[in-house]
Amino acid sequence: MDNNTEELKHRMRGKVGNRCQVGGIELAVLDNGPAKGSRIAWIDTGAGLRYKVLLDRGMDIAEAFYQQHSLAWMSHSGPVNPQPMSDRGIDWLRTFGGGLMTTCGLCHVGGPEDDGFGSRGLHGRISNTPAELVQVDQPDPLMGKMDFCLIGEIFESQVFGPHLLLRRKISGTLGNPSLRVEDEVINRGNTQAPHMLLYHLNLGWPLLDEGAEIVWSGHWHARDQDPNNRIFNPSNNFKACPAPRADHAGSGEDVAFIDVAADRSGRCFTGVHNPRLGFALQIAFQKKQLPWLINWQHWGTNEYVMALEPGTNPPIGQAKAREEGTLIFLEPGESRSYRLDFEVLHEPAAIEILTKWNSI
Template sequence: MKIFGSELTRAELATRTGDLSAVAGIRQVVLDNGLERGVRAIDLRTAAGLEVEVLVDRAFDLGSVRYRGMPLGWRSGNGFRHPGLHEHNDEGGLSWLRALDGLLVSGGLDHTLFGGEVEATGYAYPPKQSVSHGLHGRLTAIPARLLEAREIVDGDGSSVLRVVGEVVQATSFGEHLRLTRSIELDFDGREIRLHDVVDNLGFERTPHMFLYHLNFGWPLVDEGTEFVASIDSTLWASDSVAAQGVSYRKLPQPQKGFIEQVFEHELVADAEGRHRVALLSADSRLGVEVSWDAAGMPHFFEWQNLRSGQYAIGLEPSTHHVAGDAAARDDGSMIWLEHGDTREYRTTIRVLEGTEATDTVRRSIRAAGDQPE
């Protein structure tokens, strides 16, 4: 392992400290003030300087993420509010926006994108002819059950920090879906690896939609920050794009009153069947690459929230097109899970340091396909 510039085996490192958690490790904490009070979290730290906060009580999502003390994940000002404060159907279904904070906010498990009312007779409960959904579903405000939090040491001495949790979204006479999420960081690593498995514990045919709202903020997101992707076409853009004319490729400085811009890009998968996108700083000395299995999440949205005091970019792999739940049912693209059916998702978030690393990623992403102006 590379530890603070030195190549050391685990045994050699052990001779230099009585507790390896001084270098990297896992710590369980409980947030204890304001609207975050009572929220369980797990802090993971690597020897390379990557710090990741896993919010156990917010669907095992990712909260604050830092690299060598510098924030990468976006903070909205909402805070990591206790799930007991969440009101799913408040504000016309837009109350999800009060929970939007941190690097990863997951949408699902039976609904993502904008809300509405859809048919629910398949659950065979006469009083429930339809179900009402809010923005990005119910998953965000469901606490997880912690299954594992430990360091795994392989036979060759390499070490992985691993946490595993499960989130169950269920109601009587309705969906009964489970998300099992594994998060891994190498002891000396600069990347976060997510492995999600969604399965249907119920005995009714149940819709499944899933989305990652991966949110990045300043200082990675700043004037001149470049979004890099291999794009076959842009299938859809919000009306605000034509009105404001801000490029999807390079970002301006924060703008007062900016109206969010959303693009649905049709990405080109690489030779390994993965979609890859990156955000690179204006001077190319810092970046983040996000990659995932294209088969699991074939769709992708770019969210630009460049408003002063908000200023973020969201990279959003998705199981479904932007048109959402009702459209997916109409065109046959809805994913239906029978009892015992599973879906798997694998995603990697990697920190890029230095111009050599960012240039290499830019070239390799563009090698899969062009990126139109």
């Protein structure tokens, strides 16, 4: 338990009898709009960070706030009910609400494609699959218990396979402006199954704004391989958030594929620092689990978004990954584990350590 949590325990001692005064998990069902009837969980860390988990959308994370400031970009539609048949062509875009985290996979990450192994739509099916909630562990500050978590299972399956199970745990500690996502992907079938996974982390205003700095390090190239790409070229500062761009109207976008750098322990760091707001959002993950980072920039008017996307592969699709020999195959009973750590940094020393990654 870190100093922030210990300080919170000390300040509240003898003054709080109900955990709801401090934070925790609130389960609810939306009653209006395109997500009417969907199950959600609002999680409050008691440290300024709060976020909404979409239980019926693969336990992805929609809105997220630190104090009064939004961290995540939300699409025009926002959260919508799951649409299991959206894995055709680019129909995935009709259900893409943005949010702090949208999961792509579990068998395919990339554009629509057809080959001898099947037909696959944009970014796969998992984010349009409801979770079975198997555990809700609330904090109990009165008893000194400050940790909390949600655990759910999302099954991506069809007759004759593949049968992949995503077991997801979202956790935190009262007093810490942080959250952790721990995933285990298990092949529950009796044959080998292809596997690709990418976390679409969508950040927006006011965390993103002119003067904010995007942080990542590694060898990169523009997705289109054009050395004169309008954003990802050596003469442009593509880690500085710009004003809205007219050339990003409609489907305008630019993307970099990054062979992300890691520290001596194998950890990779990315995020955004906004000096005007006085804090940074840091995201950490293990290189051996997620060796790639994608930087999607779409600075359209009223569609102002930048995504940082750790993944097992770039979003090149199952067919290309198979051709390159980089497609992961899980044997029956085999599993792979992944972890993302989100943390809001407000101490100058911690922010300086994060931003130094841009000089590595």
